[in-house]
Amino acid sequence: MSLHLHFNGAARTVTGSCFLLETDAARVLVDCGMFQGSKSERELNYRDFPFQPAGISALCLTHAHIDHSGLIPKLVKAGFKGPIYATAATVDLASIMLPDSGHIQELEVDQLNRRNRRRGRPTVAPIYTAEDAVACLGQFRPVPYSEWQPVAPGFRARYWNAGHLLGSASIEMEVTPDGGGEPIRLLFSGDVGPDHRLLHPDPDGPVNLDYVVLEATYGDTDRTGVTQERRRRLLRDEVRAAMQPSGVLLIPSFAVERTQELLVDLLELMEAGELPDIPVFIDSPLATKASAIFKKHAGELRNGSDLVQALGSRWVRFTESVEESKAIDRIHSFHIIIAASGMCEAGRRCHIN
Known part of the structure; x- marks a missing residue:
């Protein structure tokens, strides 16, 4: 052979x-x-x-x-x-x-x-x-x-x-x-x-x-100093900076995986008192569908229970329609929008003012 x-x-x-x-x-x-x-x-x-x-x-x-x-x-x-x-x-x-x-x-x-x-x-x-x-x-x-x-x-x-x-x-x-x-x-x-x-x-x-x-895109790069605590600290500081003055923080994000990770980090920071309670809008139909799949397979994930809890939080809202997406513009208090795409080249992010 x-x-x-x-x-x-x-x-x-x-x-x-x-x-x-x-x-x-x-x-x-x-x-x-x-x-x-x-x-x-x-x-x-x-x-x-x-x-x-x-x-x-x-x-x-x-x-x-x-x-x-x-x-x-x-x-x-x-x-x-x-x-x-x-x-x-x-x-x-x-x-x-x-x-x-x-x-x-x-x-x-x-x-x-x-x-x-x-x-x-x-x-x-x-x-x-x-x-x-x-x-x-x-x-x-x-x-x-x-x-x-x-x-x-x-x-x-x-x-x-x-x-x-x-x-x-x-x-x-x-x-x-x-x-x-x-x-x-x-x-x-x-x-x-x-x-x-x-x-x-x-x-x-x-x-x-x-x-x-072997995939070797970053094969010659050592990523040092990356921990969960450091990642959340950087996210916390960015959110705090965006709150002054009050308005909106737009986070371009990949709909699959990155959005779900962001949700857990944000809700954990709120739960720990590192951030106040903030409305978080998931403004991506694909991210909404992907989140349902992540919830279905939560038992296969590390910290899967934290993800399920974050997805069910009263501070997390998924926009289903274009009309719901546009309605976010009428909110004047500070809020966070997570929208596709992560590369800033497609998705609803392109239509957010």
Whole structure:
């Protein structure tokens, strides 16, 4: 048996994670992520896949972040019909994040096409739509941590907690020769969480591997002095500074994970008397849906009970509609708005005055 590993993304760039393992018996993908960043990087999402999607036996997904999962709807639309293996929490997050990604692409392409029509240029189509994203969800198959899962002929996988995002995993893969014998053992790290995560235990993983494919975005950077106490102290000082004069503190935040961590920190500071009781508005439909998923999986999280308590606080309010979002402008006392997106390039944050 010959085993070939192809790097189709996340090589010489930090997004677009996509690895192909190929034998005579099967072809298995690990991740199928979207390229993010500069215009030239985003344009890579429109190119054809460097493999035949219909010939892929299975896809193993490390986690739901779009740079690891964002091209799955395109893969399915192009002919992939196999199973997509991911942890249960990743399946739940993908069910909201992929349609949201499709919706954003539809909006961005609609705006671009309006400009193209005015300039006499040809119109373009989105990479995929929200409907395409919903269509791919039926191929997801939830798998538990720490248990071997057959994924294709000669391939089996085991998922290890990566400590990065709810449901995130490093994927151990064993590939057995056609005629038997010792398997080749690989680990695909996905994104590995740092120390002092509020909601996650430290990452876990196997030993005695033959090959490790490791994400190394910050591999040459030591992050020192980061503790829960220091993080909350910095947040407390920023909130106190924003209270003078009274008004509003707008916090751009990623809807998934970062918003939930912020909520726990803010409510803990209020509970400890470090901050007064302050209304906190979650002004993001995606963050609202994600928070419900985090609550569902709270038992898998460290400090999960604190998150459930924060989500149920009378000081936390979720805006469901555009009208509710606009109504926040009529509040004159000090309040906090947490709104997408964390990169300040999309979401309701762009419409807050």
